[in-house]
Amino acid sequence: MTVTPERPLRADAARNRYALLKAASEEFAAHGLDASVADIARRAGIGKGTVFRHFSTKDDLLAAVVIDRIDGLGLLARDLLTAPDPGAALLEFMEAAAGRQRQLDLSFLRDAHSVNDLLDDTRSELFTAITALVERAKDAGAIRPDITGMDVILLMCAPNHVVSFVPDAPPDLWRRYLGIIFDGLRPEGARPLPAAS
Amino acid sequence: MTVTPERPLRADAARNRYALLKAASEEFAAHGLDASVADIARRAGIGKGTVFRHFSTKDDLLAAVVIDRIDGLGLLARDLLTAPDPGAALLEFMEAAAGRQRQLDLSFLRDAHSVNDLLDDTRSELFTAITALVERAKDAGAIRPDITGMDVILLMCAPNHVVSFVPDAPPDLWRRYLGIIFDGLRPEGARPLPAAS
DNA sequence: ACTCAAACGGACCGCCCGGTCAACTTGCTA
DNA sequence: TAGCAAGTTGACCGGGCGGTCCGTTTGAGT
Structure with a gap:
């Protein structure tokens, strides 16, 4: 805590x-x-x-661990808001998020829902920071205009999950899939997308 | 079975x-x-x-359920090998895979590893069919040349997982993320990728 | 050095899980 | 319609889990 x-x-x-x-x-x-x-x-x-x-409960212990991670990511996101290249900043953030998650599958974010108030607060702070990062990248034309902050939040979790299916994956295989996904965010060759959530 | x-x-x-x-x-x-x-x-x-x-074991029951799904996907993949547009065929396959998985998170494929021989066989049949589908799309120039069959197998699972984080997601939100990911597979604006697995 | 609240540890509790079994029921066959 | 193998059932078992409790240990103030 x-x-x-x-x-x-x-x-x-x-x-x-x-x-x-x-x-x-x-x-x-x-x-x-x-x-x-x-x-x-x-x-x-x-x-x-x-x-x-x-920690009075196993869930509380889990929340403490998660808050640690989320807090670190939030700090990084706020730092990167002043980086010179907005597109590179967003990519760097997603790389950091994927790299740290490698140690800790974030799927409990779904299960550990509103178990802990402090966790909810920390998470929403992270969300607003990411949204700002995304808006900045969009304004710079680094990513296509129909991407939302929520898209990035959801997609930055994907590379690790994808890699977890490979039994003896090299430790940086996730970079390959982050590369593909980030290319999907770029304006070049983008097809119109179904409505956001 | x-x-x-x-x-x-x-x-x-x-x-x-x-x-x-x-x-x-x-x-x-x-x-x-x-x-x-x-x-x-x-x-x-x-x-x-x-x-x-x-089913003598809970794992056996699980395997039977999974084999059902995998078998259906394999049939579809082999059908699509003769479709006129190789790129559209690959997209259609990934859509079908994501749509059917919506009912059944495929993450147990990682955990239920070699628990059942029949499952292993069915799965590898699916894998070869997908690889053929991918090669055909590459030859047609519909996707970038550095994509492998394994990439598609791994990435087609991602949209559902990503969407599972959203508590009250609309039932077709996964299409949005499949769209982004598939755009990342296209040749336009593709950046070089780290080595494959 | 003495004291005591704070911190520790592991036996213990109730619960739920996957899996077993022996008594019972039911659909096929002649 | 009688007989029997095939099928069904739920009480039961061992084990592991999260969480509790109380006797014991320990670090800090004096």
Whole structure:
């Protein structure tokens, strides 16, 4: 979580919390939503009870991990709003999003819906930043005019999912599919699209 | 299953088997791999024990459902090999694939790996048909030359996954993303791609 | 050094899952 | 219509899950 606790954590508790978040991130990356709390605790080297002392629910723990990622992406998106080349900035953002997601399939965003208010807030901040990035790229003529921020949000998740079907994929295979998808966003040779959501 | 049983099924057994496959397809579509055998049985109006009489394992039941879908796609792909416009044929195939998958997220193809030999065979038949479809579209100049059959196989799954993030998506939103992705396959404005798998 | 709230850990609980089984029912055949 | 194999059923089992609880340990203030 990003909220500052009223009283600072005890030294060992802070250490454990950090190890727990790291272990949870790795374990969720490896096994998706099916990762068990017991396995996460074992990987972090702490007892299962300690997990629930830090996060009252498995969903809360998941939300904390996700918020971390989303927060980082939001920061990057806001940074890139001042980059010189708007088209390159959007591509760089989508590359970063795909690259980080490689560790953590974002499909729980669908399942972990409004489980946690802080998560909802962080996510909508990310969404507005991405929309601004997209508008800027459209104004520069780098992508076709019928693309929305939501399109980018949805499509930036695709490369990792696509690659997850390949058993022994090289670690940067996702770049190939991001390349294809981003080419589909370009104005050249674009066909009219069905209505947006 | 497509294999003909040595002795024909009794009338009630055949009825139950049909209802079971239908229920399983619907339940897997609704809840993914987490659909429980008990729920499937209830939806089919039969006892849980009967499920395991027809399919010795939950994975076997899943495989039977998947084989059904894959088989239909393979037939379509082979049909489209003689269509007049190779580019339109490929697009039509990808549309059919996305449209049918809407009922059944294909992500279990990754998880249900080599669980069932018949599934593996059916799947590789589909793969060769798709590759032929792609080669034909490339020769006609309808898609860029650096696309492989595997690319199409992977990308045709993407629109549904992408749309699944949208809570109340209109039922044909996937067409929008298939449109973008297919535009990314076209020769116009294509950028060089990282190496294939 | 003493104290005690804070933090820890793992046995434990209830639940639900996939899969089994033996008693029961039913459709085919003669 | 009688007999029997084929089919059905739901109670039941072992196991793993998320979450609880309380006896124990530990770090920080004095």
